[in-house]
Amino acid sequence: xxxxxxxxxxxxxxxxxxxxxxxxxxxxxxxxxxxxxxxxxxxxxxxxxxxxxxxxxxxxxxxxxxxxxxxxxxxxxxxxx
Amino acid sequence: xxxxxxxxxxxxxxxxxxxxxxxxxxxxxxxxxxxxxxxxxxxxxxxxxxxxxxxxxxxxxxxxxxxxxxxxxxxxxxxxxxxxxxxxxxxxxxxxxxxxxxxxxxxxxxxxxxxxxxxxxxxxxxxxxxxxxxxxxxxxxxxxxxxxxxxxxxxxxxxxxxxxxxxxxxxxxxxxxxxxxxxxxxxxxxxxxxxxxxxxxxxxxxxxxxxxxxxxxxxxxxxxxxxxxxxxxxxxxxxxxxxxxxxxxxxxxxxxxxxxxxxxxxxxxxxxxxxxxxxxxxxxxxxxxxxxxxxxxxxxxxxxxxxxxxxxxxxxxxxxxxxxxxxxxxxxxxxxxxxxxxxxxxxxxxxxxxxxxxxxxxxxxxxxxxxxxxxxxxxxxxxxxxxxxxxxxxxxxxxxxxxxxxxx
Numbered sequence: 001x002x003x004x005x006x007x008x009x010x011x012x013x014x015x016x017x018x019x020x021x022x023x024x025x026x027x028x029x030x031x032x033x034x035x036x037x038x039x040x041x042x043x044x045x046x047x048x049x050x051x052x053x054x055x056x057x058x059x060x061x062x063x064x065x066x067x068x069x070x071x072x073x074x075x076x077x078x079x080x081x
Numbered sequence: 082x083x084x085x086x087x088x089x090x091x092x093x094x095x096x097x098x099x100x101x102x103x104x105x106x107x108x109x110x111x112x113x114x115x116x117x118x119x120x121x122x123x124x125x126x127x128x129x130x131x132x133x134x135x136x137x138x139x140x141x142x143x144x145x146x147x148x149x150x151x152x153x154x155x156x157x158x159x160x161x162x163x164x165x166x167x168x169x170x171x172x173x174x175x176x177x178x179x180x181x182x183x184x185x186x187x188x189x190x191x192x193x194x195x196x197x198x199x200x201x202x203x204x205x206x207x208x209x210x211x212x213x214x215x216x217x218x219x220x221x222x223x224x225x226x227x228x229x230x231x232x233x234x235x236x237x238x239x240x241x242x243x244x245x246x247x248x249x250x251x252x253x254x255x256x257x258x259x260x261x262x263x264x265x266x267x268x269x270x271x272x273x274x275x276x277x278x279x280x281x282x283x284x285x286x287x288x289x290x291x292x293x294x295x296x297x298x299x300x301x302x303x304x305x306x307x308x309x310x311x312x313x314x315x316x317x318x319x320x321x322x323x324x325x326x327x328x329x330x331x332x333x334x335x336x337x338x339x340x341x342x343x344x345x346x347x348x349x350x351x352x353x354x355x356x357x358x359x360x361x362x363x364x365x366x367x368x369x370x371x372x373x374x375x376x377x378x379x380x381x382x383x384x385x386x387x388x389x390x391x392x393x394x395x396x397x398x399x400x401x402x403x404x405x406x407x408x409x410x411x412x413x414x415x416x417x418x419x420x421x422x423x424x425x426x427x428x429x430x431x432x433x434x435x436x437x438x439x440x441x442x443x444x445x446x447x448x449x450x451x452x453x454x455x456x457x458x459x460x461x462x463x464x465x466x467x468x469x470x471x472x473x474x475x476x477x478x479x480x481x482x483x484x485x486x487x488x489x
Contacts, residue, residue: 039415048315060310
């Protein structure tokens with residue numbers, strides 16, 4: 001899976017949860033949950049979807065590495081490499 | 082034979098629009114079956130039947146917007162469908178109200194299908210309308226948009242005028258379809274806001290609220306959740322809100338004055354805790370449907386129910402009973418927000434428990450001062466039913482459960 005595929009998947013899953021937010025309009029270094037206005041349940045659903053699609057185990061202790069859009073994309077790239 | 086009526090899905094609901102039938106005439110019905118989907122100000126809601134029987138026939142067309150209490154279908158408990166023309170006739174007479182033109186003008190001015198009061202009683206129906214067979218939905222639309230029924234040739238069974246005939250007639254009359262009036266009746270943001278406004282205005286008008294706040298150490302609860310989640314795949318993980326729900330549900334058994342309904346001047350405590358869970362809707366609005374008998378669910382099952390409920394609410398599909406059943410509500414701000422939330426009670430309930438955003442605070446304990454995760458728990462309760470003293474004990478009970486999460 002290329003970095004481009006990972007990003008495309010991330011954008012698609014974020015769209016499922018927050019269809020009203022365009023990832024091109026957000027601050028990618030800022031708090032992901034605030035930028036996309038997602039709550040704990042939405043975030044959990046995002047993790048469920050990413051883990052399933054990428055066949056990854058994403059432990060809860062890694063949530064702190066996923067705090068911004070850029071962090072999350074970097075985390076997924078690292079885990080998939 | 083009995084009639085299935087448009088249910089009231091909350092104190093503020095006046096009318097509902099039939100979106101979809103999920104059962105066909107001839108289908109066997111068991112109490113609790115989902116029979117139809119109705120659109121209300123709060124979104125599309127699945128409605129249940131409350132008796133066993135066989136669906137004999139529909140009394141409403143898809144798209145009809147009718148007041149609470151209007152017959153929607155005939156249910157045959159004996160298994161034999163006897164046509165009951167009297168029911169139809171009574172209904173026909175009732176739905177003929179003031180002269181068509183006046184009514185139509187009102188409907189237009191209001192921008193579409195306003196709720197038509199159930200009590201709207203009528204001058205005598207015109208002779209023509211009595212002879213002509215018209216479905217209730219078609220009649221209502223004709224009245225609202227100002228189409229003369231007498232000029233329409235029906236395409237329904239036995240030449241009955243059905244909804245589509247009226248729409249066609251209107252389109253040919255005005256040269257445009259009834260898109261305007263149809264779109265304006267579909268509940269959207271404004272309707273949701275109106276529903277919230279009606280319920281909250283009633284609450285502030287009728288309920289003498291009092292408020293209490295208590296800061297609670299979350300260390301044990303957080304540790305319990307982290308420990309539990311460490312061995313679980315993402316879709317089985319708990320949220321701290323699961324423990325909040327459980328702690329409230331367990332606490333009300335000792336403090337029944339916070340769990341029930343105040344109606345017609347009297348309070349009636351509920352024997353179980355159906356906890357309403359406030360869910361934010363992205364494009365505006367809020368609903369708080371119930372999860373039934375929360376005290377009886379283990380945290381994992383409760384979490385599954387909460388995920389399911391949130392998913393269905395966000396998709397706009399939840400059941401009638403979930404909306405009208407809460408005996409107490411909790412509102413949790415989650416991890417992004419502010420520290421304290423002061424709730425407004427949803428009538429006829431008598432209490433709402435708020436959980437602010439968990440924050441790290443200096444906390445004095447045996448070993449001196451430590452940094453601890455804490456949450457501000459608030460109670461808004463109805464002074465007609467309880468006093469601050471009991472409210473304080475209730476909040477303390479919730480806090481104690483959160484110190485011993487393994488007991489939940």
